[in-house]
Amino acid sequence: MDPYSWHVHWSTLLVLAAMVAVYMWTQSRWPSDVRRRVAFDLAVILLLAVYMTPLHTIALHYLLSVHLLQNVVTAEWAPGLVVFGIAPALAHELERFRVVRVATHPLLALPVWLATYFVWHVPAIYDAALERQGSLLHLEHATYFTAGLLMWWPVIHGRRSDGVKALYLFAAFVLASPLGLLLALLPNPVYDFYEAAPQLWGLSDLTDQQIAGVTMAVEQAIVFFAVFAFFFGRFLRTENIAGVFSESPR
Secondary structure, rough: OOOOOOOOOOHHHHHHHHHHHHHHHHHOOOOOHHHHHHHHHOOOOOOOOOOOHHHHHHHHHHHHHHHHHHHHHHHHHHHHHHHHHOOOHHHHOOOOOHHHHOOHHHHHHHHHHHHHHHHHHOOOOHHHHHHHHHHHHHHHHHHHHHHHHHHHHHOOOOOOOOHHHHHHHHHHHHHHHHHHHHHHOOOOOOOOOHOOOOOOOOOHEEEEHHHHHHHHHHHHHHHHHHHHHHHHHHHHHHHHHHHHHHHHOO
């Protein structure tokens, strides 16, 4: 298969179209501001980029590093942007349902996201999904996206303090980062599927795996630290302001 070939994946396109349609319908009752609508649009663009361009072909037939980029977009970037794109009024309505409150609780959402990431990266499971691209791989990507939505919800729409949100993000980074570091440091390729795949751009299987691991670790460090710094900074400012007003006049 030509690595630079374009293919229209109708099932993925249908899911994205449905997601856009639902979002547009919610805007008639719970409109988001411009920033949130732009965030949602960016999420759709990112998903189109990794599923409707040659990146998808390369990810599923040539390079682990590109597949890991696809996974990062699916499990981290796009879900975060989609959750941010939801209007606070709609988020409040959704949280009236017990199942939403339970599923998005930090003590459940974070473990589910971590388990989803680690389980699907077990070599035997990862290879099995790539060998069943019409079924099991779709399930993998769907669970990545769903777990990502749950993981970001307490940060963006949760009612907990900025300090708790900062701690949550720090925990997410610390607990997720070993996966990328492990892939970068292992002395041998661990995924048989990519060992049997044609090489591309002169990359050996081990180099491809190392690039994948380093990219994943660096990406998570940048994204999670940036959001952590935002909430931690806001927490410190809030504490300083509270301290000023709590001082008793002499």
